[in-house]
Amino acid sequence: MAKGNELRPVVKLRSTAGTGFTYVTRKNRRNDPDRLTLTKYDPRVGRHVEFREER
Template identity: 40%
Template sequence: MAKKKKAQMLFKLVSSAATGFQYIGEKNIKHAARKMMLRKFDPIVNRYVLFTEAKLKK
């Protein structure tokens, strides 16, 4: 049987503290129009900071 393609896309979350730290994940293509902004832990500055979504180069 043929495999079905996932309806997922990869993204990265880049720290707003300008440390270069990033998280990588995937999300549903149906919600791709909205940019994600999350408050997550940045271990370089040892704080919770705002992470914004950026395109992931393949």
């Protein structure tokens, strides 16, 4: 199986607060074909902010 064509690729989620903090997760391409956005905790800001998928 080719790495570049996985159904559940590893994606980086970067904070929109501008701190540069990232989370790493996997996503299912069939269920989430668009870029992923999640609200998660950013320890550099000390609060929950939106994280967006980075490509």
